[in-house]
Amino acid sequence: MSDIPNDLRYTKTHEWIKQNSDGTLTIGISDHAQGLLGDLVFIDVPEVGDTLSEGDDCAVVESVKAASDVYAPVDGEVVAANEKLADSPEIINKDPYGDGWIFKIKPEDPGAFEELMDAEAYSAIIEDEEH
Amino acid sequence: MGLRTPLYDIHLKYHGKMVDFGGWDMPINYGSQIEEHHQVRNDVGMFDVSHMTIVELEGPRVREFLRYLLANNVDRLKDPGKALYSCMLNEQGGVIDDLIVYYMNESWFRMVVNASTREKDLTWIRKQGAAYSIKVTKRDDLAMIAVQGPNARARVHQVLGAKAMGLDGIGIFFMRELGDMAIARTGYTGEDGYEIMLPSAQAAAFWEQLVAVGVKPAGLGARDTLRLEAGMNLYGSDMDETTTPLESGLTWTVAWEPLDRNFIGRKMLEKQKAEGVKRRLIGLVLEGKGVLRNHQKVLLNGLEAGEITSGSFSPTLNVAIAFARVTGDAGAQCRVDMRGKPTEARVVKPPFVRNGKSCL
Numbered sequence: 362m363s364d365i366p367n368d369l370r371y372t373k374t375h376e377w378i379k380q381n382s383d384g385t386l387t388i389g390i391s392d393h394a395q396g397l398l399g400d401l402v403f404i405d406v407p408e409v410g411d412t413l414s415e416g417d418d419c420a421v422v423e424s425v426k427a428a429s430d431v432y433a434p435v436d437g438e439v440v441a442a443n444e445k446l447a448d449s450p451e452i453i454n455k456d457p458y459g460d461g462w463i464f465k466i467k468p469e470d471p472g473a474f475e476e477l478m479d480a481e482a483y484s485a486i487i488e489d490e491e492h
Numbered sequence: 493m494g495l496r497t498p499l500y501d502i503h504l505k506y507h508g509k510m511v512d513f514g515g516w517d518m519p520i521n522y523g524s525q526i527e528e529h530h531q532v533r534n535d536v537g538m539f540d541v542s543h544m545t546i547v548e549l550e551g552p553r554v555r556e557f558l559r560y561l562l563a564n565n566v567d568r569l570k571d572p573g574k575a576l577y578s579c580m581l582n583e584q585g586g587v588i589d590d591l592i593v594y595y596m597n598e599s600w601f602r603m604v605v606n607a608s609t610r611e612k613d614l615t616w617i618r619k620q621g622a623a624y625s626i627k628v629t630k631r632d633d634l635a636m637i638a639v640q641g642p643n644a645r646a647r648v649h650q651v652l653g654a655k656a657m658g659l660d661g662i663g664i665f666f667m668r669e670l671g672d673m674a675i676a677r678t679g680y681t682g683e684d685g686y687e688i689m690l691p692s693a694q695a696a697a698f699w700e701q702l703v704a705v706g707v708k709p710a711g712l713g714a715r716d717t718l719r720l721e722a723g724m725n726l727y728g729s730d731m732d733e734t735t736t737p738l739e740s741g742l743t744w745t746v747a748w749e750p751l752d753r754n755f756i757g758r759k760m761l762e763k764q765k766a767e768g769v770k771r772r773l774i775g776l777v778l779e780g781k782g783v784l785r786n787h788q789k790v791l792l793n794g795l796e797a798g799e800i801t802s803g804s805f806s807p808t809l810n811v812a813i814a815f816a817r818v819t820g821d822a823g824a825q826c827r828v829d830m831r832g833k834p835t836e837a838r839v840v841k842p843p844f845v846r847n848g849k850s851c852l
Contacts, residue, residue: 400526402805
């Protein structure tokens with residue numbers, strides 16, 4: 362069973378979203394997603410300054426097995442990207458919710474986070490997939 | 493539920509991530525495919541390959557039969573235990589399967605064929621063998637464990653103890669019988685090592701003894717990246733019944749001499765050779781970011797010229813590598829359509845890695 366922290370929000374496409382005290386959101390892929398992909402070997406992060414709309418493919422995570430797009434969970438502007446992933450993509454396998462974060466976004470709508478799926482709803486989705 | 497090897501419970505015990513592989517429940521990895529890959533390149537790892545099919549061929553005319561059945565020539569097998577890699581072709585020169593054949597004695601050869609092709613292979617061998625009165629026996633009572641890596645032989649000898657003397661001086665591509673085990677110095681990783689056939693009932697205990705001396709389990713994921721780096725073809729991806737050995741980088745396995753040896757598919761191969769082989773299997777090394785994947789299109793001078801047959805990330809070289817089948821002269825450089833982005837790739841002659849070292 363994969364780890365699904367309660368304080369984060371999630372998307373159907375397996376991104377997690379964390380709300381920071383400065384109002385920005387940190388985004389990564391869930392433990393479930395990294396487990397499905399297996400060993401990651403390349404990560405393409407978005408550029409700082411990019412303006413994203415919800416649902417835009419803005420990053421790519423590639424494992425030995427497959428390539429997968431990462432989608433913007435909300436509208437906003439990219440304010441940081443995790444440059445360490447270029448040399449050490451395996452960080453996402455080891456620490457998907459911590460050092461394996463992918464990018465930070467300044468949301469257009471400050472209330473957007475609250476609209477996102479909580480841990481309980483995300484768990485239900487994963488359970489459906491696994492059965 | 494799929495088919496299970498005698499080591500199924502062991503895979504669960506070592507947290508193997510089980511996937512369907514041609515109808516078999518097999519471990520793709522035991523945690524990290526890349527760590528398992530490095531383990532084999534740098535030290536020693538082991539694979540359960542019991543899903544592969546072991547077939548005994550017996551009869552006074554068995555050598556004569558194999559001279560006809562296989563594209564490589566079993567007359568190259570003169571010393572007992574010697575192994576030969578060959579394709580088994582249909583009349584059109586297409587590859588029914590690739591296999592290893594071992595010379596046991598003049599009335600007994602052993603073959604190891606792929607798991608996914610088991611039924612059609614047996615049907616074909618029995619059909620062709622009827623005229624030679626060949627007895628064909630599938631050995632479901634045997635398991636097979638591949639122990640591979642620079643330290644593989646030393647670890648196996650350690651487990652065998654005094655019995656290891658029976659392996660003294662064993663040459664590359666030779667098999668020795670050791671009690672009820674048969675141990676061959678063969679593999680599918682580009683490293684030294686053994687493939688060990690043993691009674692199914694002993695497989696789990698032997699596996700645990702290997703673990704106890706430091707041999708780590710490795711899954712099919714690592715097996716695939718290791719064989720690709722080593723420049724070894726995978727049946728069903730790099731060749732099948734619609735491609736000949738000449739179109740699959742396997743010309744070296746076709747024994748043209750002696751000219752009067754008639755083998756199945758020979759006429760078509762000679763015709764293809766005379767007319768010129770239009771499609772070839774080449775090696776690629778990606779120059780941009782990303783991972784090469786099976787079926788991505790290869791572009792020569794901007795035009796589609798073929799596709800990738802096996803693409804992956806090479807953990808040893810830290811770059812994406814592939815085999816691709818292309819029509820026309822690939823030259824030194826091509827492009828691969830990667831998710832809509834044409835990306836530069838260098839054309840190379842496989843292998844990419846041998847005995848732990850880059851060949852590029």
